Amino acid sequence: MIAPQFATMSPTQHPHPSPAAKPVSLASRHLGIQFGGHKAVDDVSAEFHAGELTVIVGPNGAGKTTYFNLLSGQLSASAGQVIFEGRDITKASAASRTQMGLGRGFQLTHLFPHLSVLENVRLAVQSKAHKGFRMLSIWSDHAELVERAEACLAQVSLFERRHEQTAILSHGDKRKLEVAMMLALEPTVFMFDEPTAGMSVDEVPVIIELIHQIKADPSKTVLLVEHKMDVVRSLADRIIVLQDGRLVADGEPGAVMASDAVQTAYLGRKKTVSPS
Numbered sequence: 455m456i457a458p459q460f461a462t463m464s465p466t467q468h469p470h471p472s473p474a475a476k477p478v479s480l481a482s483r484h485l486g487i488q489f490g491g492h493k494a495v496d497d498v499s500a501e502f503h504a505g506e507l508t509v510i511v512g513p514n515g516a517g518k519t520t521y522f523n524l525l526s527g528q529l530s531a532s533a534g535q536v537i538f539e540g541r542d543i544t545k546a547s548a549a550s551r552t553q554m555g556l557g558r559g560f561q562l563t564h565l566f567p568h569l570s571v572l573e574n575v576r577l578a579v580q581s582k583a584h585k586g587f588r589m590l591s592i593w594s595d596h597a598e599l600v601e602r603a604e605a606c607l608a609q610v611s612l613f614e615r616r617h618e619q620t621a622i623l624s625h626g627d628k629r630k631l632e633v634a635m636m637l638a639l640e641p642t643v644f645m646f647d648e649p650t651a652g653m654s655v656d657e658v659p660v661i662i663e664l665i666h667q668i669k670a671d672p673s674k675t676v677l678l679v680e681h682k683m684d685v686v687r688s689l690a691d692r693i694i695v696l697q698d699g700r701l702v703a704d705g706e707p708g709a710v711m712a713s714d715a716v717q718t719a720y721l722g723r724k725k726t727v728s729p730s
């Protein structure tokens with residue numbers, strides 16, 4: 455069930471306190487994609503501001519990850535536009551969006567399992583430095599790249615494990631490694647898709663604290679897909695709700711969290727969410 459006050463709300467009508475006060479970094483305009491006849495994301499317009507962390511919530515299958523994939527370029531839109539720093543990037547590839555400053559958490563499948571933890575991050579550092587991905591043989595000469603990679607690993611508490619093979623890391627440590635690789639790319643927009651999923655309880659605070667640090671930087675825009683309500687409460691400056699591919703609520707956390715849209719979504723989800 456969708457709260458009546460949000461059911462017909464457009465992004466321009468949302469009750470967010472002062473969106474105009476912060477620069478728009480990333481936006482979608484009437485964005486959509488269909489798989490067969492199914493509209494997984496349907497006419498979603500939203501603006502994301504520098505210095506703001508927006509959490510995207512919604513029930514399973516609501517279209518959250520698909521929306522992320524449209525913003526980051528992993529999927530091509532069937533309709534609408536993606537605007538980044540005032541530029542229409544709808545047709546840009548995922549790789550070029552990354553170079554522009556859109557940081558999407560690397561998927562586990564993008565890790566190189568047979569390389570060390572440090573080597574994985576160093577490749578991301580090197581990519582940011584426009585030095586390409588084919589310099590493994592001489593990478594030890596690039597002390598500054600190594601130092602930067604080590605700093606990123608320290609931020610996610612993986613420094614001590616930097617020389618271990620990536621394949622032997624726990625699931626939680628692999629998720630931390632993804633975050634370290636995103637840090638290495640120095641994005642202006644950070645997109646986290648359930649960054650603590652699969653982590654043990656003691657691993658979660660490192661990532662939450664890191665996201666707190668990122669959002670404290672007024673030049674950074676943070677988007678977060680998250681199901682865990684405690685994480686949402688701790689981090690959100692603003693919440694948008696997707697349901698059946700459509701944006702059904704957008705606003706200040708207190709009001710959105712109290713809405714039927716969120717209550718219904720989370721009452722349905724709580725049964726399947728992990729305790730971590």
Ligand SMILES: Nc1ncnc2c1ncn2[C@@H]1O[C@H](COP(=O)(O)OP(=O)(O)OP(=O)(O)O)[C@@H](O)[C@H]1O
Nearest residue numbers: 489492493494512513514515516517518519520521
């Ligand atoms: N490549 C695809 N081909 C066909 N259907 C897809 C594809 N990707 C997503 N879908 C469908 O689009 C809808 C939205 O999926 P999506 O994964 O974006 O939801 P979600 O909100 O991220 O869900 P969850 O919380 O479970 O991760 C679902 O019905 C899903 O089955």
